Amino acid sequence: MKKFIHILMTLGLCLALSGCMKYKMQVNVDSQGKNTTDLKIMFSEDFIKNYLKSTNDQVISSFKTSLAKSSKNAKISAVEKTYQGVKYIGVESKASNSAMIKGIVKDGIVKVTIPVDKITNSLTSSGLDTSTLSNKNYTYQSLEAAGVEVSMSVTMPQKATSNVGSVKDKTVKIDLLKEMMKPKNKRINTITITSKAHDYTYLYYIGGVIGVAALIFVCVKLRKKDASQDETSNEQESETLDQEKEA
Structure with missing residues (x-):
């Protein structure tokens, strides 16, 4: 050439x-x-x-x-x-x-x-x-x-x-x-x-998506935990009221 x-x-x-x-x-x-x-x-x-x-x-x-x-x-x-x-x-x-x-x-x-x-x-x-x-x-x-x-x-x-x-x-x-x-x-x-040699910009997007997904996962878990605690608390209150009525 x-x-x-x-x-x-x-x-x-x-x-x-x-x-x-x-x-x-x-x-x-x-x-x-x-x-x-x-x-x-x-x-x-x-x-x-x-x-x-x-x-x-x-x-x-x-x-x-x-x-x-x-x-x-x-x-x-x-x-x-x-x-x-x-x-x-x-x-x-x-x-x-x-x-x-x-x-x-x-x-x-x-x-x-x-x-x-x-x-x-x-x-x-x-x-x-x-x-x-x-x-x-x-x-x-x-x-x-x-x-x-x-x-x-x-x-x-x-x-x-x-x-x-x-x-x-x-x-x-x-x-x-x-x-x-x-x-x-x-x-x-x-x-x-x-x-x-390469464009690694996409890694930031992937990291961002993973971060958002992790945040949503944590929020969902916390909400479920709060809901479970509220349910347990309600059950305990209900049992207390029943005991008071029986007394």
């Missing part, structure tokens, strides 16, 4: 400067820190035809071959999507495990680290560093406007915190294209995301 991502991003970003590309990664992390990763990579149909000088089937076949070698046990299939009236062709790899993404669990906290430099370095290694892009008048805004998307979404077991991206409950969304386009000294080298 790591090698494929590096090659693909180097190629894709070079070509994306004059065309449209969608690269989406969805990572799901469980309470043990293990991840399953879905990857979707697509080029616009027009880009495939006019810039790659290739057919949709050839591109799909090439992607499938690359993914099959780098993503063991992944379910790989062709995908076709339309965004804002533009048709995209590519492949989707589902339920693979990314060795690049590391997860550990300590003291009930899941911590995931993702080395962004493994992806962003593809810019530099291909000669497309920030200064080169600036000289060619390419900016994050211009690439985004051209339809280029390089994004990652990470879903944690519980409410997440992250040093980059936007967080909504368990999910962190990261615009990798924006990170890539930053000057090297301002890029995040490693994405760090944490969350609790």
Whole structure:
């Protein structure tokens, strides 16, 4: 997976400067820190035809071959999507495990680290560093406007915190294209995301229910005891009255 991502991003970003590309990664992390990763990579149909000088089937076949070698046990299939009236062709790899993404669990906290430099370095290694892009008048805004998307979404077991991206409950969304386009000294080298391994809130509810049930039980027992004592007292009073009458 790591090698494929590096090659693909180097190629894709070079070509994306004059065309449209969608690269989406969805990572799901469980309470043990293990991840399953879905990857979707697509080029616009027009880009495939006019810039790659290739057919949709050839591109799909090439992607499938690359993914099959780098993503063991992944379910790989062709995908076709339309965004804002533009048709995209590519492949989707589902339920693979990314060795690049590391997860550990300590003291009930899941911590995931993702080395962004493994992806962003593809810019530099291909000669497309920030200064080169600036000289060619390419900016994050211009690439985004051209339809280029390089994004990652990470879903944690519980409410997440992250040093980059936007967080909504368990999910962190990261615009990798924006990170890539930053000057090297301002890029995040490693994405760090944490969350609790488990949500124990339900235990408080269970404890509350048990507490209420215990209180009700005690109240019922006390009422029965009071009723029994009242009955005994009434019987004793009745016996006393009977004895007085007999006397």
